[in-house]
Amino acid sequence: MGAGYNAARLSRSKYKDLAGREKIINLQSIRIDIPDMILNETYTLSNGLAIPKVGLGTWLIPDNEVASAVKSAIEHGYRHIDTAQAYGNERGVGEGIRGCGVPREQIFITTKVAAELKTYESAAASIDESLKKLDCGPADLIIIHCPQPWAEFRGAKRYFKENKEVWKALEDAYLAGKVKSIGVSNFLIDDLVNILEDCRIKPMVNQILLHIGETPSSLVEFCRQNDILVEAYSPIAHGAALKNEELAQVAAKYNATIPQLCIQYTLQLGTISLPKSSNPEHIRSNVQLNFTISDEDMAALESIGQDYGKGKREND
């Protein structure tokens, strides 16, 4: 991967270009480079694996609809798809990836071990089940969805011992070649320290709630210091950002939409951005990011209030 990684080698003879024009051409060996596009850019995980900076979120896209969202995203140049056991759509995500016409090795797939699975055995079995449902060979990244079961999210019981067990299952899957990288999600600093103190393989990512108005700076800094890449989930505040007047004004200044401003904000913080959309026009426009937010506006955006923030979880 790396520069030009996004160059797609489509096997179909009919496709739509970025402007939506239909093209008929023998693409078997043609590489499509999309200059100056965020979708071409990758970060490098601590084990050397390249990971595209923007991924399509798929939470709440039903299993029987997600293949078309995945195909639309890949057609528009996305090469990174984020799913989870809890989303109930791994089968459909796999179908979309297998049917998109872009070679599997050019697409980065993440899935997550359900938050409720807190034993080695249940986590290991769930990884095999996910791989079977995705049916796309080894996954690129598997993460622990949450340090606690959702029903106890941010509660007193921390599941430190159990998370070490689940982590061991991820390490074993990694060492067995079932997955190319492993990480966690929704982990706070002490949840990370718990894993770091005696793990064989350090978590490579921490996927956390991060958007304008909800930027956990000390957690982001801790991850940075420990070579753990931060992935920003709900970058558009699960849609709440769309109604924010202050954001509308800042976006207008950059001639951008609110979602574009939100996604650019997370990228300028050096995090992965995982916007969800099942609307092809949103999927396309969300990555047209030809502007840079000034340092002054970045600081102002960090302190803007949002209705959607701390304590929200995926089964709310």
Ligand SMILES: NC(=O)c1ccc[n+]([C@@H]2O[C@H](COP(=O)([O-])OP(=O)(O)OC[C@H]3O[C@@H](n4cnc5c(N)ncnc54)[C@H](OP(=O)(O)O)[C@@H]3O)[C@@H](O)[C@H]2O)c1
């Ligand atoms: N690890 C975790 O615990 C966790 C938790 C939450 C989320 N995530 C991941 O992060 C992804 C994104 O988070 P999210 O789904 O909460 O929300 P999000 O990406 O912050 O926002 C998605 C919402 O914004 C809308 N939207 C997107 N682009 C738009 C546009 N250009 N114009 C108007 N509306 C637009 C979408 O509707 P349309 O579909 O109609 O475009 C949807 O309603 C998830 O799908 C999931 O993969 C992970």
